[in-house]
Amino acid sequence: MLFNDRNEIVQDIKQRAILVGINSGRRDDIPIEESMEELKELTRAAGAEVVDIVIQNKAKIDPAYFIGKGKAEEIKIMCTAYDVDTIIFNDELSASQMRNLEGILEVAIIDRTTLILDIFARRAETKEAKLQVEIAQLRYRLPRLVGLGRSLSRTGAGIGTRGPGEQKLELDRRRILDRISDIKKQIEEVKKNRDIQRAKRNKLQIPVVSLVGYTNAGKSTLMNKLLDLSLEQSESKKVYSEDLLFATLDTFHRKIVLDDKKEFILTDTVGFVSKLPHHLVDAFKSTLEEVVESDLLIHVVDSCNENFEMQIKVTNEVLKDLGALNKPMIYAFNKCDNGIRNTLAKTKDSVFISALTGYGIENLTQIIKEHLFKDMIKCKMLIPYEKGDIYSYLHENTKVYNIKYEANGTYLEVELNEANYNRYKQYIIEA
Template sequence: MEKTTEKIDYKAILVTLNIADKKSKDYIEDIEASMTEFNELALAANVEVLGNMVQNKQSVDVTYFIGKGKVEEIKTYSENMNVNLVIFNHELSGSQIRNLENALDVDVIDRTMLIQEIFANRAITKDGKLQVELAQLKYRLPRLAGIGGKLSRMGGGIGGRGPGEKKLETDKRHINARILEIEKELAEIVKNRDVQRSQRMKSNLPIVALVGYTNAGKSTITNEIIKRNELHDPEKEVFVKDMLFATLDTSLRKAKFTNGNDFLVIDTVGFVSRLPHSLVKAFKSTLEEALFADLVLHILDASDKNYELQRETTEDVLKEIGCADKAKIIVNNKIDLLSGDFVVGSAEVKSINISANNPDDIKRLLDMIEETIIPDIEEKTLLIPYNEGNLINEIHDKYSNVATEYQENGISITLKLTQDDIRKYNEYILI
């Protein structure tokens, strides 16, 4: 499936429906917050926003979603402003897209297609690219008659506007075949990921997964944590940029606690309100890394006025992937951007207020992680016989801050051990 290389500058109107029916799937509780996020999504897709329109209605219009009168208003605005794209802050049916494009004579996409476009442009790994393509194809399939032969107007794809019935059938066969092909490839990737996960579990290294709203600071915190490893390679740092969905692919890095012990840190894809179910499902295998973590860090932007929306959005996705009851720390990031003190909303979950740019705050976070993940550490002295070189190497590989002394009948090693390792090395413990 070829993608056009022609660069198109998109000038768009963003349209949001303020529907009164709270039971409708299109109901948005906080219109202002949703529109702010919607504009940021458009920016992340390199779209120039020329205007925002809100339509207040009791219910959805089956034909045009927002009603014919509002469509005529948008058409007039589009012609005056040279708009070439209209984006809806909702999920549209194929027939609604077709009707809107015919009436407006410009390209029309919905929120899901916009987010999929961002994901398609940002995915780096083979796994990520396949997951996005699968989500796009499955979303497109039931909408073929409406959106023609495009994955989205922005992304190009096979075919064009208004394909005939024969072409639609050809496209359906093509898409179904490609879906099966991708699912087979992803099944192999999942097998490989399971093997890698098994190897990580055997290493007994604690695993910490960072989850949270997109642009809350997960990648920045990940980088600040891994920088404390004396073998840190700057090229291993996670990509950071102040925009939605700067990081899409899950990354795994080795880090160190303040006492020198190793642990693994996983940075996951960020969430967004009303994240298309197709993408939650497509990235479920990636998000499931959090399921196998010993601890989840829920990163929140404390300076964002939509803090509660971000918190609830992430909690909802965590529930969907079965991660709601995992041991967790709420990390309220960016407190340096606040003028006053930040008050944590719930005392039931362990939490910490930090600025990712403050080294002391990162140290406090690391200490809290260690206390939470390994609550019963004890200092012990082991005496390892000289003929047990493999055991000596194993301990040095696993623990960094160890005091070593060579004695007549073996090597004396003093270090802080977990309860599991105290049991494992019990026969060598002196004190």
């Protein structure tokens, strides 16, 4: 893959690829067959054709060639036989491993991180998403560029090892660092705007629900289905959805108004994947803060996927890293169009749905309401005019349905949580 000075992809992954993975045999690893199948789907999402898959049983990764020199030479023969010009590895490679493998294989070497970054670069639409992807790419490339510089410096005197060669690497390094600094400033500005919007929502006491889950679990489709049920329907508010890994990267916020006029903000977040590059997690942390600030998480699970338990585990691990695993969570087992799988266990905080057909959506909305509004009490209040501070607090921090100015005070119809109800119950005239 080649990039221009603006870090934009100018040459795509080649169309024919062999996938290579290592089976270490560790119990805590995702089964290699599952991991390679996912790599195959990622490769297809990037627009390449998978012609073969190679799995090597190896307890330790070769520090020089990742798979070992002998296996690399075997794969070179396969490249010739299959007319392959790209090898995609299931793990992140070091700069030296890439150089050594390219020296033997004489084809483009792509690792899992580069592949995911490429997909993200293709799918990013908003300015923030593009900035986040770019900074992830630059952070990934920087240590490999620096490592190459060190390699040249150790070779001593010789043609191509002195002067301009190292100077150019240092120049490239400075350009990358400067660009990273610039992007950080731009992302910080976007974050400030998001914080302002979040403060406004908090002031209005509108609860926030975030959709989380593995990529292609159906989060965007579910958002669109919930928008269909909202009293404030609008086709223009619908988000893009497709049966594809990482179909959307951008974070969307939509207000959902239920038939009883209860409302909440629904947030659609980027999907997760196993071995998600830490560069991406770091880059998208400002966006993923929405998850941490949410009142409720809906963990969307693709119930038709044979590896759904692994996908739940991976998603929960990312949520744990973000500090959001302790949030109230509903498991929405999606894609139950053809009935419920026997392996799925129903609990009070899980629901079987089809975001496509609408099956189970009413049950989901009922569970959402039970979580978000269980402590809310709708009541009528009369606030004496001399208690203007109480009126101001209620007006700014609670849901007010009606206001009338009576002779002896301000009449309010409001919805209070238990704490405010107990604090101001002397002013309540009807509950």
